[in-house]
Amino acid sequence: MRISTALPWILLAGVVGYVGVDKYAPDMPTAKAPAAIILPPPTSQPPATTLSGPMSYAPAVAKAAPAVVNIYTTQTVQQSVDPFLEQWLRFHGQTTPRERSASSLGSGVIVSSDGYVLTNAHVVAGADEILVATHDGREVAAKLIGTDPDTDLAVLKVALTDLPALPFRAEASAVGDVVLAIGNPFGVGQTVTQGIISAQGRSGLGINTYEDFIQTDAAINPGNSGGALIDVQGNLMGINTAIYSRSGGSMGIGFAIAAPIAQQVLQEIIAHGHVVRGWLGIEIAGQRQQDGPPSRSRSGSVVVAAVMRQGPADKAGLKPGDELVQIEDVAVSSADQVIRQIGGYKPNTKVNLVVRRDNDDKTLTVTMGERPKAK
Numbered sequence: 622m623r624i625s626t627a628l629p630w631i632l633l634a635g636v637v638g639y640v641g642v643d644k645y646a647p648d649m650p651t652a653k654a655p656a657a658i659i660l661p662p663p664t665s666q667p668p669a670t671t672l673s674g675p676m677s678y679a680p681a682v683a684k685a686a687p688a689v690v691n692i693y694t695t696q697t698v699q700q701s702v703d704p705f706l707e708q709w710l711r712f713h714g715q716t717t718p719r720e721r722s723a724s725s726l727g728s729g730v731i732v733s734s735d736g737y738v739l740t741n742a743h744v745v746a747g748a749d750e751i752l753v754a755t756h757d758g759r760e761v762a763a764k765l766i767g768t769d770p771d772t773d774l775a776v777l778k779v780a781l782t783d784l785p786a787l788p789f790r791a792e793a794s795a796v797g798d799v800v801l802a803i804g805n806p807f808g809v810g811q812t813v814t815q816g817i818i819s820a821q822g823r824s825g826l827g828i829n830t831y832e833d834f835i836q837t838d839a840a841i842n843p844g845n846s847g848g849a850l851i852d853v854q855g856n857l858m859g860i861n862t863a864i865y866s867r868s869g870g871s872m873g874i875g876f877a878i879a880a881p882i883a884q885q886v887l888q889e890i891i892a893h894g895h896v897v898r899g900w901l902g903i904e905i906a907g908q909r910q911q912d913g914p915p916s917r918s919r920s921g922s923v924v925v926a927a928v929m930r931q932g933p934a935d936k937a938g939l940k941p942g943d944e945l946v947q948i949e950d951v952a953v954s955s956a957d958q959v960i961r962q963i964g965g966y967k968p969n970t971k972v973n974l975v976v977r978r979d980n981d982d983k984t985l986t987v988t989m990g991e992r993p994k995a996k
Contacts, residue, residue, distance in 0.1 A: 660786070678813075681852070681855035685787055685851045685855040686803060686811060687755075688756075688786055689730055689756065689787070689848055690730070691727075691729075692728060692777075693751075693754065694724065694725050694727075695749055695750045696749045727847045727848075728803075728848030732857070732887060736778050736780065736782065737776060737887070737891065738778070739774065739883055740775050740860070741773050741775060741860065742770050742773045743773055744775065751777060755784075756785075763779050767894045768895075771829060771964075772878060774860065776886075776890045789856065789857050790856035790880055794852070796819065798852065799815065799817055799853050800851065802839040802849070804849070805848065816839030816840070819838050826863075831964055835859045836875070838875070839875060846862060857883075859879050859880055863875070864876065897968065899991070900992035901934040902929035902932020902933050903926075903932070904927035905960070922945060923955070924942070925944070925945065928941055936988070949972060969988060972987055974987055
């Protein structure tokens with residue numbers, strides 16, 4: 622079921638002294654990074670049976686907790702001043718402060734022994750300084766390698782070596798699997814909560830452009846942003862990102878960016894400074910269900926509202942009003958599916974699109990462009 626974007630989503634970066642810091646900021650700075658990365662090997666564990674399970678999750682926490690860090694950021698913000706107060710201050714020979722320092726907090730996950738840290742883009746948005754506090758009490762300045770606002774992920778680098786790194790889970794997960802959330806809620810310090818996977822593949826929530834969320838009832842709260850969602854073997858399953866809440870606290874509906882997306886974004890940012898995605902140059906109007914029995918396994922269509930002039934779709938002959946019904950051999954099911962599938966192609970890849978125009982289906986071949994960087 623598609624959930625309305627009007628729901629009260631809360632991104633989970635905690636705020637100290639300034640409420641407005643937990644927002645997206647355009648034009649995040651990027652830094653050139655080495656192409657190599659030292660990742661711990663994915664781990665594989667035998668699946669648990671319905672008759673087995675740990676009596677304690679302490680071993681998983683002992684493995685994962687040292688790789689989860691606290692992140693503190695500061696930024697200079699502009700503040701408005703009441704004109705009457707400004708006039709009064711000037712009359713008494715005093716200056717009006719226009720800038721002040723604001724700080725916020727969040728969490729992050731060490732994913733390589735040589736110092737790469739994954740977190741949420743909104744945790745470090747607009748930050749002038751980023752400080753990482755490790756589990757063993759060290760504090761070190763972090764360098765922003767790059768961000769991907771389309772998935773709300775960011776990669777940091779700290780000048781430390783031989784760090785404990787959290788391995789990505791290798792196996793597929795399932796609804797009902799036990800998970801643990803580790804982070805720094807409300808700045809109280811590292812905290813572990815437990816729950817299950819409530820749903821998988823959540824999309825269409827209006828949180829990010831590219832969505833593939835794990836939904837969990839493990840308690841996560843402001844300050845947990847960028848923290849780890851792990852399995853009972855201590856492997857990274859996702860990056861905690863958002864909650865549904867009417868109160869500002871946990872209501873048992875939390876969302877984590879699935880590990881495969883996080884790992885892909887990590888590799889892309891380290892290699893290129895940003896994520897390289899395919900691009901058609903179209904605006905999608907919405908979804909139209911087919912009348913009658915589906916043909917060629919097509920379950921629906923997505924209407925093209927606009928086509929950018931001289932963009933990849935325009936050059937391939939796509940027109941406003943066309944309906945996308947198939948991309949390569951994949952039937953179109955929703956606008957979200959189209960966005961994810963198109964973004965998964967590399968630039969210059971040739972892709973066949975089946976489009977419906979005037980009740981007639983035709984195949985167009987498009988050469989993918991590169992999606993412009995999110996601002």
